[in-house]
Amino acid sequence: MAAVHVSGTMTNDNQRAYIKIETLRGKTPMEIHSSLLEVCGVETVDRSTISRWSQRFREGRLSIENDPKSGQPRTSTDDQSVECVHQILEEDRRMTCKETAHVLEFHEHLPTVF
Secondary structure, eight states, X not given: OOOOOOTTSSOHHHHHHHHHHHHHTTOOHHHHHHHHHHHHGGGSOOHHHHXXXXXXXXXXXXXXXXXXXXXXXXXXXXXXXXXXXXXXXXXXXXXOXXXXXXXXXXXXXXXXXX
């Protein structure tokens, strides 16, 4: 039976769950990657990511969730920063977070948070 690729049907968490199941079944990271490629195509997580998660599951990890990050998240929600981001996005609503951060780097009055 041929695999059918349907865009957006396998989130990273879905793929991680699949990695866990296939690792427990004894599949190698390369075999898991090949199977995910058939279904997810270009949305497949990197082979190195599969190897890393597969190793964690072999070592006894149970959760597929990311570990909590330590420390306070880097944010800046003062009125000046919010207004600046609002103006930037008004000019180009398709701008990515990285592009917005790049533009914000040139605003001397704002703290660097990205």
